[in-house]
Amino acid sequence: MDWNTTFVEWLERFSVVYGILTLRYIIIAGLAFLIVWKILSRRLEHKYIQPDRRPTGKNILHEIKYSFMTFFVFGLVGVFMFEATRNGWTRIYRDVGDFGWPYFFVSLLGTILLHDAYFYWTHRLMHWKKIFKHVHLVHHRSTNPTPWAAFSFHPLEAIIEAGIVPLVAFLYPIHAGALLLFLFYMTSLNVLGHLGYELFPSGFTRNRSTLWHNTSTHHNMHHKYFNCNYGLYFNWWDRFMKTNHPEYHEQFESKAAATSSNNAHAKDRKEISSPDIATL
């Protein structure tokens, strides 16, 4: 490590990384919120997953406050990664020609698959009763999340979530651009999971070519019921571990197949009560 690096230089780098992280959040989560929750909210009312439980301004402030705290942790990890890469400790490379384009895309796909497994199992761990209250409950304060909840984590959870980046960077060669694409994909899908509206078409969770992919309903149900639907991008870990909610397909279809005219009927659907957050 370059021990001559001054504190001011570290602070400058941290500020840049923190700025990029918050900008990424504000643009992706903010656009989703502005377009879906504000501009199109009336037109998409029949796609709104939990019409009986509207988040308050206080709920949204909680999501934003903890997301900004998360970026503090992510910023520190980012500065460490920058320094580690500069010193040749990581396997991040800059010249695509080193491994070629096929490897660029294989490593990107591999990173998404690895993160999907990493997320599922660390998420299951955080639902372990002894640590849930102290770590993951912050994220579950949003029982009907908005896109702003995408990074609403306790600082300890933020460390776990950030862990995927050093894990990848120290494990196998990855191009800096592939890593950035992965982080962009992760943020977008994370926002989709917290969208609160189901925009995928009817049949998506039953069709052979799409059933392996998760939906907004899938993660929204995780926030509503707590003890099901732990997966991130793909549905296979929940299928394999039998942790999909038994009514996942039914609840997905109730929104995916809904039209603005049958919205009233949708409201009469049977609702399963979710756990009382105070008793957890």
Ligand SMILES: [Zn+2]
């Ligand atoms: Zn959870």
Ligand SMILES: [Zn+2]
């Ligand atoms: Zn969530």
